[in-house]
Amino acid sequence: MYDRRELIEKAQKAVQKRAVIGPDVDLGEFDSTPVDHKYLSDAEMRSLPMAERQRLLMAGVDVTESERGGTYFQKDTAVVHCSTRQEGIEVIPIREALEKHDWIRDYYWKLVSVDADKYTAAAEMELHNGYVIRALPGSRSIYPIQACLYLDKHGLQQNVHNIIIAEEGSELHVITGCSTSPDLKKGIHVGISEFYIKKNAKLSFTMIHNWAEDMAVRPRSVARVEEGGLFLNNYICMKPVRTLQMYPTTHLVGENAVARMYSIIVGSPDSEYDVGGRIFLKKPGTRAEIVARTISNGGRIISRGHLIGETPDIKAHLECKGLILKGGLIYAVPELEGHVDGVEMSHEAAVGKIAQEEINYLMSRGLSEEEATSTIVRGFLSVDIPGLPPQLQAEIDKAIEMSEKDVM
Amino acid sequence: MLLIEDLQVELAGKVILKHIDLEIEPGETHVLFGPNGSGKTSLLMTIMGYPQYKVTGGKIVFKGVDITHSPINERARLGIGMSYQRPPTIHGLKTRQMVQLCAGDRKVSDVEELAARVHFESFLDRDVNAGFSGGEIKRSELLQLLAQDPDLMLFDEPESGVDLENIALVGHTIATLLQKEIVSTSTKSRLQVLKERTKMGFIITHTGYILDYVDVDKGQVLYNGVLSCSTNPREILRCIGEIGYEECVRCTIDAN
Numbered sequence: 265m266y267d268r269r270e271l272i273e274k275a276q277k278a279v280q281k282r283a284v285i286g287p288d289v290d291l292g293e294f295d296s297t298p299v300d301h302k303y304l305s306d307a308e309m310r311s312l313p314m315a316e317r318q319r320l321l322m323a324g325v326d327v328t329e330s331e332r333g334g335t336y337f338q339k340d341t342a343v344v345h346c347s348t349r350q351e352g353i354e355v356i357p358i359r360e361a362l363e364k365h366d367w368i369r370d371y372y373w374k375l376v377s378v379d380a381d382k383y384t385a386a387a388e389m390e391l392h393n394g395y396v397i398r399a400l401p402g403s404r405s406i407y408p409i410q411a412c413l414y415l416d417k418h419g420l421q422q423n424v425h426n427i428i429i430a431e432e433g434s435e436l437h438v439i440t441g442c443s444t445s446p447d448l449k450k451g452i453h454v455g456i457s458e459f460y461i462k463k464n465a466k467l468s469f470t471m472i473h474n475w476a477e478d479m480a481v482r483p484r485s486v487a488r489v490e491e492g493g494l495f496l497n498n499y500i501c502m503k504p505v506r507t508l509q510m511y512p513t514t515h516l517v518g519e520n521a522v523a524r525m526y527s528i529i530v531g532s533p534d535s536e537y538d539v540g541g542r543i544f545l546k547k548p549g550t551r552a553e554i555v556a557r558t559i560s561n562g563g564r565i566i567s568r569g570h571l572i573g574e575t576p577d578i579k580a581h582l583e584c585k586g587l588i589l590k591g592g593l594i595y596a597v598p599e600l601e602g603h604v605d606g607v608e609m610s611h612e613a614a615v616g617k618i619a620q621e622e623i624n625y626l627m628s629r630g631l632s633e634e635e636a637t638s639t640i641v642r643g644f645l646s647v648d649i650p651g652l653p654p655q656l657q658a659e660i661d662k663a664i665e666m667s668e669k670d671v672m
Numbered sequence: 673m674l675l676i677e678d679l680q681v682e683l684a685g686k687v688i689l690k691h692i693d694l695e696i697e698p699g700e701t702h703v704l705f706g707p708n709g710s711g712k713t714s715l716l717m718t719i720m721g722y723p724q725y726k727v728t729g730g731k732i733v734f735k736g737v738d739i740t741h742s743p744i745n746e747r748a749r750l751g752i753g754m755s756y757q758r759p760p761t762i763h764g765l766k767t768r769q770m771v772q773l774c775a776g777d778r779k780v781s782d783v784e785e786l787a788a789r790v791h792f793e794s795f796l797d798r799d800v801n802a803g804f805s806g807g808e809i810k811r812s813e814l815l816q817l818l819a820q821d822p823d824l825m826l827f828d829e830p831e832s833g834v835d836l837e838n839i840a841l842v843g844h845t846i847a848t849l850l851q852k853e854i855v856s857t858s859t860k861s862r863l864q865v866l867k868e869r870t871k872m873g874f875i876i877t878h879t880g881y882i883l884d885y886v887d888v889d890k891g892q893v894l895y896n897g898v899l900s901c902s903t904n905p906r907e908i909l910r911c912i913g914e915i916g917y918e919e920c921v922r923c924t925i926d927a928n
Contacts, residue, residue: 627744628772643764
């Protein structure tokens, strides 16, 4: 068993440490006492109440597990289901991994610093659980693995730590949803994620968030991509949340490694989002792309993007587009940092409204003004993600479609 | 029928069209000549209903309905359609989806087949107009009109930017849309088919290439916002070629 004393000591020193960005959340408002939930068999999963299933489905989690290669389902602090149906791919609760597997030490807190801020510290000092998903060398996930972190108990502080490892030459697709029960109004989700994409491996990670009006969300994630590896990171959040702040970082440490980050955010009234991505290009031949589409319906959205080119022969592009439809704020912060000759970096940022010319064009094809507007908004939110399996693209399209009526 | 009477139009406070009278009967196609900046596109946009073109006098009647102040989509539903010269890009909307939107409730059963008619199959999964060349835009616009199937079609320079290989394709497609490519059937004589044509066309052209493919009934010249000539399109083209648009000014004066 992994002796975590040293980590806990380090964490203890950071319990009061505010995050570098984002509004400060008083963790004293929440209760992190573990909540018991009964483990669910496959059959019990399928017979969850309809309302709950619907909420899970909106976060991309299908309880029937058809077309899924495995499932990790955590309710509050307890693992209620964990299974894999695919050879070569392991899904293990992180507490179990810490107890049973020595190799976890090579990954646990190796990318994210335990003392980064009070949230990382809390995740270590009161770790509830989380998943470890590992694709063995050369394995291929035919169907995506689904992971769900669900909050049921009002006022809960949920601390999770996730690790995803795509071993050499493997291909892994993960869809993860975070959601809350219909009765939960308030809570905080603290989620640490560390991604390891080894030589020539491919990982797609699609995260769909469905929070509640009074939720605080503080994910902390870092990825490391080795030579020839590909990391696709997709993020969709179209539901209200009180405050969400995250700034996932990716390090491209091997030649020809590629990272692409896509995020789609719709900002509801009284919601505050500070989201973005940062990619370090550290070896020749590395490529990075950050694409963000944000719509404000009265919410406040800070959309960050930061590309750091540390070596020649790298290419990176940042695209940050925002539409303000019903008031609110969109603050686009694109940053490019080239450290040497021979970097190729660009960015494109635009914040505005729907072009009248486009509405008129569609109206001249017979659409009403409302239909034309919703067609343009749908188009704005639909992003083609190269390399993403069509099934996951369909999940993203579905998530957008399901929340469309909230957008308009 | 399209009937325009004494139409006066302003754009950003400036009069751009003066005393326009125009009549297009069912089955008829007219071409519109005129130098750059004479107001040709403005006239088409006004008929289509673009709100920045403010009608300050006169009226537009289509199929007996006064549409002078109708919104764009109502005109589209009444059967007016337009092929644009520089349409906007709609990001995230696939050309394939656009074709279906144009068809409305009718639905196109085979988009590929329809696209094949303008050699556009390979563009169906691209965003509407995103990075299209001049010629590709024209074919995309024609494809949309094929799906929309309006009764009055307004073409803004349909042959500009189209390469030689595709000019015949564009020409024949327009002729088909406007029911100018007539085939007699076993039940109807050619003359009968001709009489039963309903489609109306109004085509802006600089080069007159379109005349090689579409049998045009009348030519008009727009000069300084005034419709000045209405006669055989070939004669107009020859006149412009030999003397230039200056002559149209004289025609305008003589006509008044």
